[in-house]
Amino acid sequence: MKEEFYQELVAIRHKIHSRPELSWQEVETTDFIKKNLISWGIEILETPLKTGVIAQIGQPEKGKIIALRADIDALPIEEQTGLPYASEKRGTMHACGHDFHTTALLGAAYELKQREDSLNGAVRLVFQPAEEVEFGSRDVVKAGHLDGVSAILGFHNHPAYPVGTIALKSGGIMAAVDHFVVSVAGVGGHAAEPHLAVDTIVAISALIAQLQTVVSRNVSAREEAVLSVTQVHAGNTWNVLPNNGFFEGTIRTFDADTRSQIKQRFEEIVDNLSKALRVNSKIEWLDGPGVTFNDKTLTEKVVENSKSFANVVEALASHGGEDFSTYSHILPGVFAFVGSNGDENAPGWHHSSFVVRDEALPTAVQYYVNNAIMLVNE
Numbered sequence: 001m002k003e004e005f006y007q008e009l010v011a012i013r014h015k016i017h018s019r020p021e022l023s024w025q026e027v028e029t030t031d032f033i034k035k036n037l038i039s040w041g042i043e044i045l046e047t048p049l050k051t052g053v054i055a056q057i058g059q060p061e062k063g064k065i066i067a068l069r070a071d072i073d074a075l076p077i078e079e080q081t082g083l084p085y086a087s088e089k090r091g092t093m094h095a096c097g098h099d100f101h102t103t104a105l106l107g108a109a110y111e112l113k114q115r116e117d118s119l120n121g122a123v124r125l126v127f128q129p130a131e132e133v134e135f136g137s138r139d140v141v142k143a144g145h146l147d148g149v150s151a152i153l154g155f156h157n158h159p160a161y162p163v164g165t166i167a168l169k170s171g172g173i174m175a176a177v178d179h180f181v182v183s184v185a186g187v188g189g190h191a192a193e194p195h196l197a198v199d200t201i202v203a204i205s206a207l208i209a210q211l212q213t214v215v216s217r218n219v220s221a222r223e224e225a226v227l228s229v230t231q232v233h234a235g236n237t238w239n240v241l242p243n244n245g246f247f248e249g250t251i252r253t254f255d256a257d258t259r260s261q262i263k264q265r266f267e268e269i270v271d272n273l274s275k276a277l278r279v280n281s282k283i284e285w286l287d288g289p290g291v292t293f294n295d296k297t298l299t300e301k302v303v304e305n306s307k308s309f310a311n312v313v314e315a316l317a318s319h320g321g322e323d324f325s326t327y328s329h330i331l332p333g334v335f336a337f338v339g340s341n342g343d344e345n346a347p348g349w350h351h352s353s354f355v356v357r358d359e360a361l362p363t364a365v366q367y368y369v370n371n372a373i374m375l376v377n378e
């Protein structure tokens, strides 16, 4: 990458970083992406999406279409990095580095446009809105933007890997996410007369403790799984037993059988223990992304090809969720981690002090450009 263009990209990233927008509100970001693409002569495709940009380089009638995806939204977090280009919007921050992803795809768009004549097909650029909360990927699919596409590549910055590193593995690289809410109804009463009540708080405590045996006692030690309870609420004073309460949390898995086994044990424990403790419990399952799954053949190709410009290492799967999973379930996909810091103790994704180093941009751009050209032309 030419030094002059690198400096331009850094300026683009700092600009996007300073103007973060939440999911489905990425209006300014969308305009900024379009403005850059148009200035480089890149074709923007029609879309029914409220925010986000779909663009294309090359000639689809000549051959295959390969899609490159970057997410563009930010988070409701107050930035505390102290960076000169920190968020200008109170309470909103690019704390997951989607500003970096957006910039890398813009950089790739520019580089691919310079080499458009060498493409025996086309590259579709997907600047996807609403990754964080709203499944923007589903709307991209529903709009038909992946129709006729042969494969899709995406990545996430990863602060634990050094700049210049690409981490990859075939199979699950980011977890399936389940979100549960359990409401528990006992019978309220005076704190001094628990024998006349049914104690919701004792029941919730017992349920949470028992649920911790699912991963430790029911899931094979060879499988990866996490079950965390993250919010508990019951009662509002010291001398009254509450009528009801609730707790919620999340389950992370990489395998469909393990996922359904955990859900089954979860339901058995909640139903039967609630019966024994005489409370009425109701479980609500909320939809999260499935496993982000890397196609084996495609991953091998991307690993080999990426060795020419990056230090390629075997990725450790992340227990985080990623809505790229929507794509990798309908067509061959590869999702990589691009090293963005190299300090294992650096603040992680969704942290108010999270920082991505600019120096990681060239590797991210090359990941998109070199692999897209390889796949379009093979």
Ligand code: NI
Pocket (backbone or CB within 6 Å): 096, 097, 098, 156, 349
């Ligand atoms: Ni993210």
